[in-house]
Amino acid sequence: MRNATVEMTRLAAMDPREATRLLKGIRDAALRGRSAPLTPRADIQASWQRMLSGGVDPDRDRRSDLLTAAELEARRAASPLLHVLPVLREGLMQLPGSVADPVRHIMVVADAEGRVLWREGHASVLRMADGHGFEPGADWRESTVGTNGVGTALVARRPVQVHSAEHFVATHHPWTCAGAPITDPRDGRLMGVLDLSGPVATVHPATLLLVGSVARLAEAELRNRHLSELARLRAVAAPLLHRVGGRAVAVDLHGWTAAVTGTAAQDRLPLPGSVGPGGRVWLPSLGECAVEPLPGGWLLRVVDGGEAGAADAAATRVVLDLSRAREWTVRVSGAAGGWTRGLSPRHAELLYVLAVHRDGRTAAQLAADVFGDRTRTVTVRAEMSRVRRTLGGVLAHRPYRFRDDVEVEVVGPGEPRDLLPHSTAPAVVAARGV
Incomplete structure (x- = not known):
């Protein structure tokens, strides 16, 4: 007892x-x-x-x-x-x-x-x-x-x-x-x-x-302060986007979208750490983009011929880095370049489970893995929807899984017991072995 x-x-x-x-x-x-x-x-x-x-x-x-x-x-x-x-x-x-x-x-x-x-x-x-x-x-x-x-x-x-x-x-x-x-x-x-x-x-x-x-x-x-900053950036970017031919997006320094033209709007784009004025970056949803500075952000012009589908297909490797106590990242790379994104605790748990189960997990299985409750599928689907906004090019669904042609590596902490120390997810607790 x-x-x-x-x-x-x-x-x-x-x-x-x-x-x-x-x-x-x-x-x-x-x-x-x-x-x-x-x-x-x-x-x-x-x-x-x-x-x-x-x-x-x-x-x-x-x-x-x-x-x-x-x-x-x-x-x-x-x-x-x-x-x-x-x-x-x-x-x-x-x-x-x-x-x-x-x-x-x-x-x-x-x-x-x-x-x-x-x-x-x-x-x-x-x-x-x-x-x-x-x-x-x-x-x-x-x-x-x-x-x-x-x-x-x-x-x-x-x-x-x-x-x-x-x-x-x-x-x-x-x-x-x-x-x-x-x-x-x-x-x-x-x-x-x-x-x-x-x-x-x-x-x-x-x-x-x-x-x-x-x-x-x-x-x-x-x-609220962030929304006000996006509104100011939008006011600056709107006249520029009106004159731009083709596809372009104005984002803040964290990748949050302020304004778009010629393409579908997204809440946020995963910016690589090396983004800078006068350079080019590869983004999974847009392809190759030219970068121009804006006050408090960037103007990203999609290079002619850049296609989101081609960019997604170019991603061949994913590295899930869980080695540090509070800073978890995912890096996606391929022939066209790569980018790194920080992960929330919940998204780190979900991606870890999918990296371990390459054959995929249903919403009910993920709910059991993360919450210990197979009925919490609505929550799982909502979280996976957020994850796929960033990783749609390397993730498949029905069931949720990494694409078969993508290499996935998990970089864990030195000691298994230190894996995602915040987590109470059954799958993580079991992996710690303590």
Whole structure:
């Protein structure tokens, strides 16, 4: 019979000292390889396994060097999260009656490398954080400080709550925290983490929901800013496209389409990293294109004779690179050139399954592979539709599969257990072999 899992609602209802004793018992059993009456929550258990494999000291924290003042300011200025600080602040710290009471919590915003960029809240909690090394410029990756609301959310790529002795390192046990990743709506790139932390007694079961909701509000604000940028680019490009003969597309620097002429509109084109003014690029849906600069983007003119079908057929090799913890890419290449595109966590899972099963998978099979539920075919079809907008030239369907004449290579991490560490997909979990 499997052990029951301790839930956050139950912990929040307990006396803080009782909850800490319970969690310490579970943690001590895990450190000693023994069974306990209760098991940790899935995200916590997965993080502890990473810490044990990585040799993180469970008894004392290890603090890295802080960023210099100049380095910190440079990272702040370059971070897209700078533009959504008011949304984060108003969402968490200024809501009347919010569970995020500014007298009892601090708001922390970290970048994609786990470096704390901004921090604010009540002076007493800030002083407590100072003594803990939880300060601007500090490194709060899991590999540095163990299981925590910043570093664990970066790895899991979803909201995570860590309470008291759920922190792997014992010196963090006086804290409770909840973190949610924030991704760039333009390209799915992980930008950082929003975290709400406070003393153990401030635990609340609604905290994680609040932090996740505010992170989504920030992403919505970034999406609105992007739409405004596309509108400005469209205003500049429209007169040029009116005078262009043949097929042409105006895109922003991330490949999102602002305006088109002579061809079917697509939401986004996969731009190679080498795109530049005066050059030429090969795109799977258009063929060979001449590149001209626009303010905030590019004008892509399809070269005479370029045909999408010929370009698609020229793709002969796909490399799915899953070797890094949070940056997954697919590279498509052939006689006409190649391009590389970053992948979202879900698309990385789907393409991994298709790369392993070259004979193909039905929607029901993919639903079982990724969600553990064969009935979620609607979700699978929607996600595969998005994937095929980019990889239509190398993917077939009925069943979903890579084309037979395309060579597919998967570049995995050094250790199988590190494959897509965020993923709970049954096919990925089985491949890790842990």
